[in-house]
Ligand SMILES: Nc1ncnc2c1ncn2[C@@H]1O[C@H](COP(=O)(O)OP(=O)(O)O)[C@@H](O)[C@H]1O
């Protein structure tokens with residue numbers, strides 16, 4: 001029996017077809033998404049269609065699930081047409097709306113108590129407030145609001161009217177108007193932010209059916225991409241996953257919901273009925289892409305250069321806020337390089353500083369997770385950036401914990417496929433799939449890297465345009 005999993009992530013769409021019982025990879029496909037922080041959902045549909053065709057189609061799968069980038073605002077009119085291009089999780093134009101909403105409810109503690117998170121520009125609720133004030137005509141036409149994975153699932157199921165929209169706990173928990181702790185929508189907060197109450201998707205449990213493919217096979221509830229990665233990588237208690245994709249994320253599966261009034265840790269839900277406390281940065285793999293482009297080298301050479309410089313890069317520090325930042329909440333910030341001397345003005349030092357700076361921002365996130373009760377026995381590194389040898393070797397020096405890297409793979413799409421297998425096979429828990437051999441990296445912590453980063457990270461300037 002075959003099942004399919006989809007990862008509609010920021011930069012691309014990936015489809016895997018796996019054996020439901022063993023997890024063995026049978027077929028796969030992928031297609032690129034357009035650049036930008038505002039993307040028309042039709043571009044995701046085109047990429048999904050292409051990736052499905054590459055993967056040999058879905059006619060023979062017993063179930064399928066879609067995972068996707070979180071938080072993106074997809075507005076639909078009464079007929080189910082898309083009202084405007086979606087604002088993605090990394091679009092910072094709603095930063096002002098986030099500050100307004102936080103103040104209006106009485107601050108971070110009130111939001112953490114209500115929905116387990118404190119508004120920042122990434123979250124859907126702030127984008128809806130922005131829409132209501134910046135584009136009132138589009139807000140007026142909006143009859144329903146959903147997320148990228150909800151919309152793609154709905155399309156695969158035949159787009160049968162707004163009442164057919166479905167979502168899952170993990171993605172609902174990133175909207176700002178659904179509480180992981182209570183499992184209920186906070187439609188009062190949605191109304192407060194948007195001025196009225198559009199249709200929102202029904203939230204399914206871990207193996208609920210969101211609709212059916214043309215073949216009649218069920219579609220699982222799907223998931224936010226980070227929750228799907230946790231399922232795909234088979235994270236255990238004491239594991240913290242760090243994903244280095246377009247976003248950098250650090251998260252763990254927890255038995256109790258998080259409610260961090262500082263907003264650093266978001267109290268999301270997972271795919272199994274548990275919780276997923278998570279810290280996200282806006283700047284991860286693309287920092288390495290940018291520095292590789294600057295140095296006119298590919299990723300293999302960037303990695304070689306980084307590993308040829310000493311730990312700490314002789315004091316050269318790169319603060320990686322190239323896209324503004326979400327954690328810490330500095331949407332207008334730019335990146336910075338500190339510690340330039342004649343000796344540190346080399347490609348190797350800059351490459352090392354880029355890897356260290358990107359990882360230091362994530363290490364700050366790990367500290368925050370520990371502050372919310374997470375135990376870090378080991379870090380599981382996934383995402384495109386985890387393919388870099390320099391990232392793998394430098395990560396334990398920065399994180400101060402052993403790092404394991406599962407075999408290169410599409411862990412988000414795999415998590416979606418594992419959810420689909422759970423839907424197809426039934427049972428109290430998802431099927432056990434063997435994950436393959438992990439590589440372990442046990443380098444000793446080098447505290448100086450984080451100390452010099454901590455001294456440098458406040459010294460940035462805001463963008464002027
Ligand atoms: N060997 C590598 N070293 C560093 N970065 C890499 C490497 N291979 C891919 N990447 C980067 O990983 C990113 C894609 O990772 P992925 O996890 O698929 O992102 P997303 O899920 O956000 O679309 C791209 O920015 C890509 O350039």
Ligand SMILES: O=C(CO)[C@@H](O)[C@H](O)COP(=O)(O)O
Nearest residue numbers: 009010069070089245246247
């Ligand atoms: O906003 C978040 C998590 O809160 C991001 O992690 C998005 O879910 C995008 O993920 P990638 O495309 O970078 O994997």
